[in-house]
Amino acid sequence: MYKKEIKVMDCTVRDGGLMNKWQFSDEFVRAVYKGCVEAGIDYMEIGYKSSERAFSRDEVGPWKFCDDRDIRRIVGDNNTNLKLSAMADIGRIDTEDIPPKSESVIDMIRVACYVHQIDKAIFLAEHCMDKGYETTINLMAVSKVNEPELDQALNDLSQSKVPTVYVVDSFGSMYCESVEYLVKKYLKALPGKKVGIHAHNNMQLAMSNTVTSLIHGATMLDATLLGMGRGAGNCPIEVLIAFLKNPKYRLLPLLDVIQNQVKPWQDKIDWGYHVPYLITGALNEHPRSAMKWMDSEKKDDFVAFMKEMHDYELLE
Template sequence: MYKADIKVVDCTVRDGGLMNKWQFDDKFVKGVYNACVEAGVDYMEIGYISSEKAFNRNEVGPWKFCADSDLRRIMGNNDTNLKISAMADIGRIDFDDIPPASDSLIDMMRVACYAHQTDKAIELAHHCMDKGYETTINLMAVSKVNERDLDEALSDIAQSRVPVFYLVDSFGSMYCETTEHLLKKYKAALPDKEIGIHAHNNMQLAMSNTITALMGGVTYLDATLLGMGRGAGNCPIEILTAFLKNPKYRLLPLLKAIQEEVLPWQQKIDWGYHVPYLVTGALNEHPRSAMAWMDSERKDDFVGFMKEMHDYE
């Protein structure tokens, strides 16, 4: 599946950190970084950029903030072809928290928002662009957005300067037909912009949805090592790399990082396909209830979880 304009974005530390409050040690982050460099990955999303007023450093690790000193400790001056990305959540960051791009190792700021926050996301993205960053807007939980609100959001995005807009399956609830439908809608509304895909794996369709989006013209592809990410996790970057068959990307460094850095985390946190995540995906619900269930003594009581979620008598 060779395409010259594809950009692969590794989100292992940023999305995986949602499962352990970004409490990764430097060895882990360096291992992921080195793998991305050696594998020819285009972007590594190393975490969030957040306001110190919004989160407590005693509760979350450094990759919730992506301070320049932490970035440089991992990658020096990043004298490589790998670009570094960070995600900014609307309401959890102030304009003043974002340094000029010339003073930062971060190349791309990805602004995450819900449909009703689109105007604020555009404002923040434009602010990042004016400071010299590449930007995207990632509209979350689109599976819950009605057509009218989505059309309004797309209209606002179309009039913005933001060059990349993401199709995000936040709840892992989409089938290929939904992905195809939304992608056509996005492309029709945003003919001058590139589209990205960020898929979750609640129903084991993250890779399938990513391929569907790729076939439909998406150029930014999000994925993580061993699918590591919130709840059911994401499209596995090693499977995506094998599928792309692009000589630019190398599989072996990714497998090395999985073996040495990611596998040990499977003994500590449960991400990936599990039945409770399937249930929330099938019901188009946020995975927080499944995550709480997975942390309880009833994690293997699938029937009980289904009944609780669906109010079965």
């Protein structure tokens, strides 16, 4: 599917870092970066932009902070067509933690928030725009949001300067009908703005949901190498690039990074489709309980997990 306005963002380091506390080696991050450059990917999200008051470097790696000194060690001045992104969570960063764009190699800061944080997210995103960055707002966990709350959030966003808003399937619980509905809803409520998609793979629908969003007007597409990411992971970028058939993208460099850098991580951290993640997705629940189960000796006792989650659901 060839549309020149489509932009693909690789989130391997940022989202994959949720599985190993962003403790990737420089070699790994540099390989992902070079692979994205050679493959013609539009954006690479190299990590989170977080306050050192919120997290300790003794517990998390440098890609939780995306300090420019660390990034430049990997990319230099990034004299390529690949743009670099970092994600900022509301409540985990202060405005003074963000330098002017003229002092940073980062091009885009994506603000992640829940619906009740929308005012703070707009403030932070517009602050980043004033400093010279591209911005998006990624509205998380919308599968748990009731319609009036979502309508109000979209109304607030429509009056903001923020140019791009993401549909985020935080729990991997959405089917194509929900994705189609939300993309159309966002586009109607946000005239003149772009819509993106960030899909999780709990029910093995991340790729199909990304395609559905694309068909109905989304133009910013998130994906990761080998689907690497929290829990069930994300839309695999290699599958997406193979599908798009856009001549500006190349598949081979991505396969090289997967083979030599990403695949070996599967021996250390266990992401991707597993039945416990299916269960939380089907129940529209956060995957943290499934991740905890996957780290236990009972990881293959799917029946026990389903019963536990069913009891939990009854208590909700």
